[in-house]
Amino acid sequence: MRMPVHRVFRWPMGLLLMVSATACVADDFLDLRAVKPVQGDAARGETLAATCGACHGPGGNAVIPTFPKLAGQKVGYLYWKLVQFKREGRQESPMTALVSPLSDADMRDLAAYFASSKSVAPTAAPKPSTGATLFRDGAAERGIPPCQACHGDHGEGIDIAGEPQYAVYPRLQGQQPAYLTQRLTEFRDGKRRFTSSEQVMSGVARSLSDEDIRAVSDWLPYAQ
The missing domain is CATH 1.10.760.10 (Cytochrome c-like domain)
Structure with missing residues (x-):
């Protein structure tokens, strides 16, 4: 039986999280690796x-x-x-x-x-993109892990009992390309490192080129 990718990459990502979070010493740093479930009205x-x-x-x-x-x-x-x-x-x-x-x-x-609230799917036609392959498989030769390991096959998100960090990894499916491009670029450039999740994304995005970011951002809004 083929092991799900998010299971295969769990330990390396967890190790990266511990190293990155320890390196950040800001008093207002948010460690989200063991947060409790959130409920509200x-x-x-x-x-x-x-x-x-x-x-x-x-x-x-x-x-x-x-x-x-x-x-x-x-x-x-x-x-x-x-x-x-x-x-x-x-x-x-x-x-x-x-x-x-x-x-x-x-x-x-x-x-x-x-x-x-119900999410409304994009109505515009998707752009031709290599983003699906990069999102799902990564690029091992360039040190890029598959995004789906934390965000799901189509960016729909992952929930795993007993692993609370997945509850704060966002759903990306359906987001606007411009917003995704902006966020990935900020992560790559080290501009957002306030939380443990952002520390991880900063490390991951460091290997992404502008073309990689555009490809993934163009594909995710229409991922099926």
Whole structure:
């Protein structure tokens, strides 16, 4: 029986996580390797989400290319991203002012709402891309692991009982190409290393060329 790829790569990725997280000594660093399940009140979250639609679209289905889609995203990922924005306090980010007044309960409820919201599939035709091969198989000769090891065969996400870190690895399927390109480039350039997950992605993305990033970003919105 062929062993699933995410099982094959579990230990090397875990080792990379420990090394990277240990190397980061910032007081506000978030270690997400053993977080507890996140629960919230989705109905209450909907009442708090009115202003979110301006950037993230109705129900979290973003139409602005550089903003992430929140609909159908993992609740754990959404909650911890809000916590991250609140702790980082990046002045250049509009999220800083928006999350500042939110309580922990507010963030959990917002995460629960967007996680429960239905994700609308892209309607545009996919671009020809080699991204599927790179995403699923990686490129061992260049030190690039398969993305599906943490994000699922089609970017739909992975949930494994007893391994809480997978709860904060985001679903990528259906995201906008421009947003994915922006995020992967930031990881490659070492601009986002605030959490243990970002430390891992920074290491992985370091081997990606501009062409690799565009290929993966063009394929993921339409991955089936």
